[in-house]
Amino acid sequence: MDLTTTTYIVVGLSFALYIGIAIWARAGSTSEFYVAGGGVHPVTNGMATAADWMSAASFISMAGLIAGMGYGGGLFLMGWTGGYVLLAMLLAPYLRKFGKFTVPQFIGDRFYSKTAATIAVVCLLTASITYIIGQMTGVGVAFSRFLEVSNATGIYVGMALVFVYAVFGGMKGITYTQVAQYIVLILAYTVPAVFISLQLTGNPIPQLGLGSNLVGTDVSLLSKLDQIVSDLGFAEYTTSVPGSKLNMFVYTLSLMIGTAGLPHVIMRFFTVPSVKDARVSAGWALIFIAALYTVAPAVGAMAQTNLMRTITPGVVMQNADPYAPEASIRYDERPDWMKRWETTGLLKFEDKNGDGRIQYYNDKTTNPEMKAKFDAAGWKGNELNVNADIMVMANPEIALLPNWVIALVAAGGLAAALSTAAGLLMAISAAVSHDLIKGVFVPDISEKNELLAGKISMAVAIVIAGWLGLNPPGFAAGTVALAFGIAASSLFPAIMMGIFSKGMNKEGAIAGMLAGLFVTLVYVFAHKGLFFVRGTEFTGLIGGPNSFFGITPEAFGAVGAAVNFIVAFIVSKMTAPTPQHIRDLVEAVRVPRGSKAITGAAH
Template identity: 80%
Template sequence: MDLQTTIWLVVGATFALYIGIALWARAGSTSEFYVAGGGVPPVMNGMATAADWMSAASFISMAGLISNMGYGGGLFLMGWTGGYVLLAVLLAPYLRKFGKFTVPQFIGDRFYSKSASTVAVACLLTASITYIIGQMTGVGIAFSRFLGVSSDTGIYVGQAIVFVYAVFGGMKGITYTQVAQYIVLICAYIIPAVFISIQLTGNAIPQLGLGSTMAGTDVSLLARLDQVVTELGFGKYTTTTAGSTLNMFVYTFSLMIGTAGLPHVIMRFFTVPTVHAARLSAGWALVFIALLYTTAPAVAAMARYNLNATVTPGIKANADLFLPESNLKAEDRPDWMKRWEKTGLLKWEDKNADGRIQYYNDKSKSAEFKAKADAAGWKGNELTVNADIIVLANPEIALLPNWVIALVAAGGLAAALSTAAGLLMAISAAISHDLVKGVFMPNISEKGELLAGKISMAVAIVVAGWLGLNPPGFAAGTVALAFGIAASSLFPAIMMGIFSKKMNKEGAIAGMLAGLFITLFYVFAHKGIFFIKGTEYLDLIGGANSFFGITPEAFGGIGALFNFIVAFAVDKVTKEPPEHIQHLVESVRTPRGAKAVDGAH
């Protein structure tokens, strides 16, 4: 059976499974729509949480980022996994005990203010809509390569699939669909990694293969990879960092607290029956997440080696890479390169008209390397590879069986669709439960609220698809921006709401607004989203990365600090919370008992 037919069959089977589950698990009440009735078993909730957590950014982009950045890419592993630990230990059990449907509802009730709830909704919508752009883009990438359709068509199909199981099933349908999606995506990630690890090292466990010697040699994989990349003018794979040490620290911190503040993941802990079950599901989710996150460094390193070895065959024979025959002839490009060229995510340009592909770091700071490149007649790097294709193309580069390539396609789509559904659920709940019921129509019936939730979900799907088709100018790095928004606005408010009984509504509102606006200002100044005539955008903040070298993607951590500072400063000069609110905070922190999740005010 040819590759394209195999892909259609595998992906089609997974889509049929998702739709079947959605029809079986239709939501018939607001409790089922928002929190799956509050009765999901811990193990299943752990799988669903892992699928919700591991978005297209985790499945498609993370290994690609590590592959490109080397050691510096470890900040994504530390930030995202560390953020989950923060969420599981410091937030999830207490929020579950509070017994509400959504994060804005917690903030509104804890800070005894509809204004606080409304500000939280605005922060949630800003973070979630920004994040969902990346998911829809991931759907478009996977469809455009594997199903032979345009990325736009892929987004339309993705919208239709999510519409079926999210609008009709609500959180109940999403939960059981995400269990299936987790199984698909984890198999799609680990099986190719096992194949490639055996090919390169003879070790069937990728995590161990990363530290093993290359098959038939006494040289370790990482040592050989270091040699390969430095020969091509790049920094050492095992030591290169992402900017300054301070930026790497702040970036990791921003990802951690941003991850812990993402509302679509927090909502998953409202779907279990008890606080104990919330803790258990958090532990199971960590196990399920670890399967992918511990495999990612091996996937990244092995893909980087295979890519370089394919484009520069002289690497395999330890030949002089500046000799013409050490570089791939354009006419001998393997089929996988030609297929990815059609997507625009892999590009080749013959800058020196020699008919061969030179893939190297033409910005190398080494004078010796530049002299050798010039002497060889090289006119600049000729191959551009988008980091997002590393995981998806990896099985093709390694010449794995067609069914493995098809499984990876299904896994990439499962990762993007599962997180998109979780984000849409958070957006829908914020609009229907926190705005419609909480602010505008407090006496709305359960049936009316359920209808409002489904309508807002449908509208959110349309908006998400439109943003995926027409991403805004600042959409480059949207995932990092989404984490920064959550870090600077929601995470501090949730932490203060749980652990500071003296924090009042004025402090919380001021903190959320300060953190959100300073982060958006810094990011938009770098992206050029200000319309001030005659003003260079970066002049507004003193130049690129002007705040101690902090990049805009990392600035969410700084925004969070501003949030805390402003909140406590305002709290000191305003009236403390009512006594019953302080007792409420003390009771939420007490580790005994829990009320049912009914969403009642």
């Protein structure tokens, strides 16, 4: 059976499973729509949380980033998993004890202000919408490559599928669908990794294969990879750190607090029966996430090795001269997987020296010895542009694995993108229908009408998400960074201060959220060349163009969070103190007993 037919069958069966679960678990009340009735088992919720979190960025992009960055790519592993530790220890149990449906509702009640709740909704919508662009784009890429349809058609199919199981099922349908999607995506990630680890090292466990010797040699996989990338002018794979150590630290911190502040992740902990279950659920989520995240470094290293072995065979062969003509392959003899991925535009070849061969190397190296060797070989620049996003998806094809494995990877990539898209859409729907319509504009709305408003707002959100996927804004490459930056700089500090600072008042919380959001947006947009001062592109503050002490925009959320905390505490000291009943509320929420809802009077 050919690859396209196999992929249609595997992806079609997975879609039928999702739709069947949605019909079985459709929501019949606002409680089921927003928090699945609050009765989800912690193990089930942990699995759904893992699927909700492991988006297209985790499944498709993370190992590709590690493949390109090497050791430095570990910041994604530390940041994203570390965020769950913060979430489990500092946020989830207390928010569950508070007993509300959403993050804006917690902020509105804790800071006794509808204005604070409205600002939280704005932050939530901005973070969720920017994050969802990447998910819908990932759906389009996976469809266009593996099902051989246009990018637009892929996004339309994805929109329709999410509509069926998210709008009708609400959080209840999404939860059980995400359990199925987790199973699909974890199999799709680990099965090819086992195959490739066996091929390269003879060890079926990828985590152990990463440190094993290559088959038939006494050279380890990582040592060989270090040699290959060094011969081609790249930084050593096992030691390279992109940028400064300060930036790596701040980047990791930003990912951690951004993870802990993402509203669609936090909402999952409102679906379990008790405070204890919220903690247990967070622990299970970490275990399920680790099943993929511990494999990712092996997938990245093995994907990079396979890529190098395919397009620069002379470099990979022992004792071969990497600068000889036979070290590279002829373009007209390129393997079939390259031809297929060229059609997506994610892999491009440009014959800069006209020799008909593919030169893949670091033409930007500052090593004079390397440059001299490249010049002597007659190379005029790197001729192959490989998008990091294809490394995981193309890896089984590069390794010549069976068609059913390649089809499984396609289904896994779609499951990862759709599961996170559904969670984000649920957060958007709850913010609009529950926090804005019921919380601000129509407080006496009936449960039936609120449920209808939630479904309509989710349907509208799906249309907007699809349109953004079809027409991504100019800053699309930085949307994930922007989403994390917004969550880290606006929502996380407000939640932390709401739980642990009895003296934080509404004026401080509002000022902090606005300040953190503002500085983060300005910096990210400035760095992406979309912010202008009197018609001149903003050129940065300290450390060169578009930089602040060498901190990249992807890492700036941590700086925005620091601004939020500082502004909030200064303003709170200069304004009226927190009412006593709110102080009592904070004290009661922090008491580690029970799980009953506690509410404070709103002024």
